[in-house]
Amino acid sequence: MREDLAQIAETLLDYAENGETFQTDKITTVPSGVYTDADLWQKEMDAVFKKLPLALAASAELPKPGNYKAMEAVGLPILITRDKEGQVHAFLNVCAHRGAPVAEEGCGHKSRFTCKYHGWTYTNDGKLMGVAEAHTFGDIDKSTRGLTALPCEEKSGLIFVSLTPGAEMNLDGFLDGMLDDLEYYNFKDWAYIGQRVITGANWKIAFDGYLEGYHFSSLHPESIHPRTYSNLTHYENFGPHMRIGFAQTGIKEKLGAAPKEKWGEMENNGYDFVRILFPNVSIFLAPEITQVAQLFPGPTVDQNRTVLMFFRNEPPKDDADREGLEGMMDWLRQVVEEEDYMIGDLIQKGLQSGAHSEIVLGKNERGNQFFHECLAWYMANDSSKPMPKI
Incomplete structure (x- = not known):
């Protein structure tokens, strides 16, 4: 029995029966410049995104030896590989000769990577194995000209990468049981x-929307609200990360029809969770289809690029099943883009107008408060102060 989830399910049921939600002790504010200041945005890139472990890929994207994923993260070209022993590696996707990429963006299978500019070739564990027309190029120590490695670790189906070469990555300490x-x-x-x-x-405007259900009835009256109560959430933290509980509109009937000792096993059947990996990933697990959203800042302070990745506990059974999954992915993208991100663009314009010097986060928006507190904690880089808690 998932006793921890059973207790949360009972709390969510109590909220639904009494018209309540998780509340903290006070309203807080955030300066509007947090979303508009270009210098602050650059500091976030340097102090957070280039320092902390980022969940850049899922094990399912590189399921076999020889698989790879090439991508961009925070303006950096990244190559993630799985070698013949099954070990994952991460590199800057930059040839040591003249700086061109050695792999095009996307996923695939290769035992070696060849730069299209001059044909230098690398193994999938980053070693330089061949210099084109070496007899004309001159002597070079290939052992010193491999791809630049990045700290990389695979855990619980996710692949974490630090964007700073040589950085220490205490992943277990950072995750604090979140996975x-x-x-x-x-x-x-x-x-x-x-x-x-x-x-x-701005990435924080977009990410704020993943952290509360206060907006469900007004912004999602036909997409999310019919399934999920508005303004009814439960928060808990694991280090800087969060598990956010949402009660489904049918929670009373569904939990009421099941023995209490089974409530902890009823995720997606009465209640749901959104799991937040600080600083930029949201995970919604569901048997029909699971969405993992990666929010990448930039290329400027007023923009973000969001990758919605989708998974299921089994591959498509046939063409009809695949077609149905494609439809679900399209629908989920549409909801995020046409509802959440539409209002986000308007918020960006509103904050840039200077109409208000700050925004307000209510006692019922503890997830948003906590996220901004954690972000400020990492930006301050002062370990003498304790990390915030829910």
Whole structure:
């Protein structure tokens, strides 16, 4: 029995029966410049995104030896590989000769990578194995000209990368048990279904929308609100990360029809969770289709690029099943883009107008408060102060 989830389910049921939600002790404010100041945005890139472990890929995207994923993260070209022994590696996708990429963006299978500019070739563990027309180029020590490695670790079905070469990465300490749920559901063996890419406003404007359900009835009256109560959430933290509970509109009937000792096993059947990996990933696990949203800042302060990755606990059974999954991915992209990110673009314009010097976060928006507190904690880089807690 998932006793921790059973207790949350009972709390969510109590909220639904009494018209309540999780509340903290005070209203807080955030300066509007947090979303508009270009210098602050650059500091976030340097102090957070280039320092902390980022969940850049899922194991399901690189399921076999020889698989790779090439991508951009925070303006940096990244190559993630799985070598013949099954070990994952991460590199800057930059040839040591003249700086061109050695792999085109996307996923595939290769034992070696050849730069299209001059044909230098690398193994999938980053070693330079061949210099084109070496007899004319001159002597070069290939052992010193490999791809630049990045700290990389695979855990519970996700692949984490630090964007700073040589950085120490205490992943277990950083996660603080956050991935126990993914371990329980054996997420590492799920199937990768596909992805959709959308763009929007400042990354924090976009991410704020993943952290509360206060807006469901007004912004999502036909898409989310029929399934999920508005302004009814439960928060808990694991270090800087969060598990946010949402009560479904049918929670009373669904939990009422099941023995209490089973409530902890009823995720997606009465209640749901959104799992937040600081600083930029949202995970919604569901048996029909799972969405993992990666929010990447930039290329300027008023923009973000969001990659919606989709998974299921089994691969498509046939063409009809695949078609149905494509439809679900399109619908989920549409909701995020046409509802959440549409309002985000308007918020960006509103904050840039100077109408208000700050925004207000209510007692019922503890997830948003906590996220901004954690971001400020990492930006301050003062370990003498304790990390915020829910």
